[in-house]
Amino acid sequence: QVQLVQSGAEVKKPGASVKVSCKASGYTFTNNAIHWVRQAPGQRLEWMGWINVGNGNTKYSQKFQGRVTIARDTSANTAYVELSGLTFEDTAVYYCARRLVRHFDYWGQGTLVTDSS
Amino acid sequence: QSALTQPASVSGSPGQSIAISCTGTSSDVGGYNYVSWYQQHPGKAPKLMIYEVSSRPSGVSNRFSGSKSGNTASLTISGLQAEDEADYYCSSYTNDITLDVVFGGGTKLTVL
Numbered sequence: 250q251v252q253l254v255q256s257g258a259e260v261k262k263p264g265a266s267v268k269v270s271c272k273a274s275g276y277t278f279t280n281n282a283i284h285w286v287r288q289a290p291g292q293r294l295e296w297m298g299w300i301n302v303g304n305g306n307t308k309y310s311q312k313f314q315g316r317v318t319i320a321r322d323t324s325a326n327t328a329y330v331e332l333s334g335l336t337f338e339d340t341a342v343y344y345c346a347r348r349l350v351r352h353f354d355y356w357g358q359g360t361l362v363t364d365s366s
Numbered sequence: 367q368s369a370l371t372q373p374a375s376v377s378g379s380p381g382q383s384i385a386i387s388c389t390g391t392s393s394d395v396g397g398y399n400y401v402s403w404y405q406q407h408p409g410k411a412p413k414l415m416i417y418e419v420s421s422r423p424s425g426v427s428n429r430f431s432g433s434k435s436g437n438t439a440s441l442t443i444s445g446l447q448a449e450d451e452a453d454y455y456c457s458s459y460t461n462d463i464t465l466d467v468v469f470g471g472g473t474k475l476t477v478l
Contacts (some may be wrong), residue, residue: 284467293369294404294412294455294469311464344411351400351459352417359411 251275253345253357260365266333269360271345273326279303282348283328285319287341288359295341299348300328337364370395370456370470377476383444386473388456389437394468396437400459403432403441406472407452415454416441443475451477 256270271283284299298309300319307319313332321328328345343360346353371389378384388395388403395401401419404412414423416432419439429444439458443450456470 286467286469293471294457296465296467296469299466308466310466346412350418351398352402352414352457353404353412354414354417354423356411356413 251347251355253347253355255343255345255357255360258361258363260363261335262365263336265335266331267335267339267362268329268331269343269345269362271328271330271357273328273347276347278321278326279323283319283321284346284348284353285317285330285343286346286353287343289338289341292341294344297330297343302328332362335362335364337366340364370458370468372454372456372470372473374471375474375476377478378443378446379478380446380448382446383442384446384475385443386441386454386456386475388439388441388458388470390439390458390460390468391437393462394458394460395434395439395456397461398459399434401432401434401439402457403430404455404457405450405452406455412455446477448477451475 252274254272259267279302285297300307318331340363345357347355399419403416405415406412419434420432431442453472455472460468
């Protein structure tokens with residue numbers, strides 16, 4: 250069965266960077282794009298960007314351009330999102346999601362990123 | 367970031383039907399049949415309930431249905447059950463070059 254398993258919660262200082270991983274199993278990793286979506290406490294889902302796992306091409310939301318990097322390691326069936334220059338406004342649960350056509354059929358369990366201030 | 371508009375909350379009694387609207391523009395909801403709906407229980411990841419406006423994934427109850435008219439999509443839940451109480455988010459593909467996907471603000475469904 251398809252599974253996306255994310256890395257554990259992170260506590261970071263303002264200005265630091267955080268890297269969250271998303272390990273895929275149960276399907277051919279290179280066949281589907283992986284998107285990253287975050288959700289601040291009590292807020293809406295917010296799209297951050299995506300990676301074409303097959304060729305590594307990426308696209309980022311303009312809001313995060315310059316601060317976000319999405320990558321993948323096909324040998325490890327794992328995708329990553331790294332966000333730099335963290336502020337308190339980046340406190341959120343970060344989700345990876347598998348794209349099928351134009352919707353997300355499987356999601357990771359979420360990774361909580363909080364600031365230490 | 368542009369967003370789709372949903373009512374903040376809806377409620378209904380067990381057995382009743384409710385509908386949740388999702389209003390966008392011709393650049394997203396109105397322009398493409400790529401509207402999807404997600405159910406999210408507290409502390410859990412979103413779960414796909416409807417895709418491509420009205421298609422249901424395997425395993426999702428046929429009490430959930432979707433439709434679209436112009437720039438507004440709707441999710442209808444019939445025969446409300448206690449376990450339907452959750453947040454519901456709509457999503458759409460968008461041709462905004464700064465984005466790829468846009469989400470609604472979410473609707474809290476309360477089963478009375």
